[in-house]
Amino acid sequence: MTRLLTWHDEWSLNIDVLDEEHRGLIEHLADICHRFGPEASPRRSGDACALIDALTDLGEAVREHFKREEELMQTVGYEDVAEHRTEHALLMAEYTDQLRHWRAEGIDVFHEEAQEDARDWILDHILGADRDFAKAFHEIEDHLTSAGHCHDVAARARLNAARRYP
Template identity: 30%
Template structure:
């Protein structure tokens, strides 16, 4: 399976069950209010899912949470894609490929849980946590710079 992290790793996070696995920092702001709000919500969903996996919640509940993550991720990606289209973003094609790959991976996780498999946090689930911050850094920040530059022209 392709890695949404492109071989890169995030800094080590402390991982007690009661702490978020992914914490928001202003360094992740892309300075597009709607996108930043969605990113914060996305990270909250990732943290909630992490807690659920660590607590070994019922597979049906886990599937419901994963489906919610997929649905919100689609909504978020749609927001970004509309902005890319409206503003003729030159990095659109690679950004869209990344969206497609990430959604495929999340859908694969839903399918695995539907088949009775329970993801382990640091194997099946790792890309589902890491991708959020890596995607922001590698794809959304350049989009934010481009959109803010166009807005300030």
């Protein structure tokens, strides 16, 4: 029996724009589980091409998210942006390998093991490096809101722009 994949509030980074995107990615994956999982109607699952297309679309959505996240990191002057970018590239390479494996396997039902692999891949990102970035982001924010730094208009403008991105 497939567990229902839903957003958990403890995954939040308290950066609204990123939380919204992460939630969107989880919902995107949940939709694929719903459409192609073992409990889906046989008319919906059992179509290998449609399933691989849906999983490819998910990978592209994550790639776009990584790109926007890197722009945000640059905007706020996050010093570990290069390291984070490398991590994104490794995650995408991992997913490309996984897709190749699923394609070779001829996967036509998004079975539980595949669902778990995809979920772990997304959560590795949200609960891993993004937590380090969120910590740094909140430190920058605290620094700017503390007394004595309210005159730093340019830094404040960068932070506000980041909060509103894209």
